[in-house]
Amino acid sequence: MQTHRFSRRSFLRGLGVSMALPWLESRNVWGDEPTRNKPASEAPVRLAVLFSGNGFHSKEWWAKGEGKTMELGKVLEPLSDFREKLLFVRGLYHEEARKGNIHSSQTGNMLSGAPIASGGDIRSGTSMDQLLAQTYGRSTKVPSLVLGCERANPSVHKNYSMLYSSHISWSSPTTPTPLEIYPALAFDRLFKNEVARGDKSVLDAVLADAQDLRRDISTADQRKLDEYLDSVRDVEKRIENAGKRGELQGWRPTLEKPDMKRPADGIPQDIAEHMRLMCDILVLGFQTDTTRITTLKLNNDHSALRFPNLASIQQPGSGIDYMIHHLLSHSDAGDWLKVNQFFLEQTAYLARKMDAIQEGPRTLLDNTMLLHCSSMMAGAKHDNDQLPVILLGGAGGRLKGGRVLDYKDKPERQFCRLFLSMMDKMDVRPKGFGDGKVMLEEV
Numbered sequence: 001m002q003t004h005r006f007s008r009r010s011f012l013r014g015l016g017v018s019m020a021l022p023w024l025e026s027r028n029v030w031g032d033e034p035t036r037n038k039p040a041s042e043a044p045v046r047l048a049v050l051f052s053g054n055g056f057h058s059k060e061w062w063a064k065g066e067g068k069t070m071e072l073g074k075v076l077e078p079l080s081d082f083r084e085k086l087l088f089v090r091g092l093y094h095e096e097a098r099k100g101n102i103h104s105s106q107t108g109n110m111l112s113g114a115p116i117a118s119g120g121d122i123r124s125g126t127s128m129d130q131l132l133a134q135t136y137g138r139s140t141k142v143p144s145l146v147l148g149c150e151r152a153n154p155s156v157h158k159n160y161s162m163l164y165s166s167h168i169s170w171s172s173p174t175t176p177t178p179l180e181i182y183p184a185l186a187f188d189r190l191f192k193n194e195v196a197r198g199d200k201s202v203l204d205a206v207l208a209d210a211q212d213l214r215r216d217i218s219t220a221d222q223r224k225l226d227e228y229l230d231s232v233r234d235v236e237k238r239i240e241n242a243g244k245r246g247e248l249q250g251w252r253p254t255l256e257k258p259d260m261k262r263p264a265d266g267i268p269q270d271i272a273e274h275m276r277l278m279c280d281i282l283v284l285g286f287q288t289d290t291t292r293i294t295t296l297k298l299n300n301d302h303s304a305l306r307f308p309n310l311a312s313i314q315q316p317g318s319g320i321d322y323m324i325h326h327l328l329s330h331s332d333a334g335d336w337l338k339v340n341q342f343f344l345e346q347t348a349y350l351a352r353k354m355d356a357i358q359e360g361p362r363t364l365l366d367n368t369m370l371l372h373c374s375s376m377m378a379g380a381k382h383d384n385d386q387l388p389v390i391l392l393g394g395a396g397g398r399l400k401g402g403r404v405l406d407y408k409d410k411p412e413r414q415f416c417r418l419f420l421s422m423m424d425k426m427d428v429r430p431k432g433f434g435d436g437k438v439m440l441e442e443v
Contacts, residue, residue: 009289012213014205016193020141020288022228023359026218030289043359044139045396045426046292046368048282048350049129051110051168051375052343053103053301054329057336058378061388063088067402075340076390078348085351085365085401087391087443091408092415095435097375097384103302103326104157106384107375108164111295113416113434114173118159125434127170128419130177133293136426142291144169147186147278148179149271150299157302165301179297183277184239190281190290191232203233224358228287235280242273272309272342279350286364287357292426298343301375302326310338329379347372351392366394369422387415391443395425405442418443 010029012019021029023043062073063086070083079086094113097106108116114125129144137143152166167176180186191202203210210229214222278296285291299305303326308319313334315322320335328336347370354365370392376384386408393399407413416436421443423429 010213012206012209014202014207014209016200017191017202017205018193019191019202019206019232020290021213022224022287022357023289024217024221024224025360026221027216043362043364043367043396044289044292045398046286046364047129047132047294047422047426048286048368048370049111049168049295050298050347050350050370050372051295052298052372053107053165053303053374054299054326054379055374055376055383056340056378056388057332058380058383059332060337060340061377062090063404066404070402070404074337076344078341078344079351079390079392082348082351082355082392083402085355085392085394087399087401088404089389089391089418089443090404090406091386091410091413092389092418093384093386093413094415100158100160101382102158102160103375103382104160104162104164106382107168107301108160108170109434110168110373110375111419112170113414113419113436116160116164122161122163123173124164124170124176125173127168127177128423128433129169129293129295130171131430131433132423132426132428135428137291137293140289140291142189142285144177144293144295145186145189145282145285145291146177146179146295147282148181148297149274149278150297150303150305151181152176152179153300153302162300162302166297168297169295177295183235183274183281184243186278186281187235187239187284190285190288201236203229203236231280231284231287235277235284238273238277238280242270242277245270270309271305271307275346276349279346279353282350283353283357283364286354286368298346299325307339307342310335310342313338326379331380344372347390347392354393362394362396365392367396368393369395369399369425371422389415389418391422395422398425399443405440407440412438 010021056075060074065071067084096115097109105116108124111127112125117123133144146169153162155162169177171177282294305325306321308321310320312318312320351365355363357364372390374388376382414436416434417440420433420436421439
């Protein structure tokens with residue numbers, strides 16, 4: 001019988017609940033053993049992929065220079081504090097994604113570079129995150145966490161399934177990985193056992209065990225434990241409050257005995273809070289080593305999201321909810337730039353939270369590769385001759401930030417070459433991936 005490494009880890013336990021602990025200096029909580037190249041309890045490398053659909057403002061996605069003096073286009077201004085940990089990659093593309101020239105044919109192979117089937121078929125390729133999950137993910141409770149903030153669209157557009165626009169993670173060439181859009185269910189997956197789903201607070205269930213642990217760890221670890229438990233409590237309360245407001249869990253019938261079939265859950269009402277909750281859950285998954293691989297699809301390609309939380313420049317006195325995201329992307333006006341910056345603000349929020357969590361000599365961000373990408377550069381022209389790509393973090397000291405890499409005029413500029421480089425930093429080394437045969441040496 002195979003024993004997974006996570007079976008030797010330290011957990012806080014309660015009735016129906018198990019909470020993996022964060023990295024602690026005084027306890028070997030993750031059950032790992034020293035090797036020749038890695039001391040015990042050194043944090044592993046994590047991968048987070050953030051996707052936002054419909055591209056960006058065509059003239060404001062750029063970076064130049066290096067280090068502290070790196071200059072950023074207006075779309076990337078929310079990441080100014082992280083310039084030294086930012087790798088801006090220009091000129092990569094997917095050849096197979098250029099064949100349909102519509103949103104779905106450009107998104108379904110975002111993390112694989114595989115050919116996309118049209119007609120009545122659904123076929124792409126196993127995505128990079130799921131290839132990692134098959135090997136690297138075996139050491140954790142959740143091999144990969146696949147999150148989203150907009151429902152999957154099962155319709156068909158110009159002979160291509162819109163499931164391609166709705167999923168970037170694929171468990172097999174014909175199976176998009178199930179997308180969890182409800183924060184409560186994503187939270188449960190990290191902390192609650194399958195037999196004990198319910199409304200009981202995770203923290204209340206493990207409080208006695210946490211108090212016992214606190215007596216046996218250093219003062220610094222006591223502070224770290226308290227900060228971690230406070231983070232979990234904060235997420236629990238926000239999920240509960242959002243549910244009371246009727247947000248995040250969609251529509252609910254008001255009649256005691258409905259006289260009609262219950263409608264499908266709608267798009268969450270508070271998209272800003274939804275995205276932040278998903279970011280917080282992603283961080284908890286990494287912080288406890290419950291998962292090392294996460295994708296967060298902030299919205300679909302061909303998205304129908306609106307942004308009433310953002311004040312409109314073009315229509316003063318109202319939010320940016322007069323037009324869906326997809327149609328807004330066919331403009332380079334001020335509201336489009338503002339929405340772009342909103343998406344990058346989520347990446348900055350995530351990076352800031354990770355950078356505040358210390359794991360020995362490095363931070364969680366230093367031990368992570370955080371990729372933000374989209375399936376086209378500009379929505380107006382469906383331009384995917386070069387894709388918007390940035391990497392944040394240090395991959396455990398294996399990735400150097402503060403740089404701009406430009407492959408636009410180079411012959412071998414397959415996006416899949418970047419995936420090979422990223423997998424290499426997580427000690428997974430296939431002979432090739434998609435149309436990529438060799439890594440990008442500069443990465």
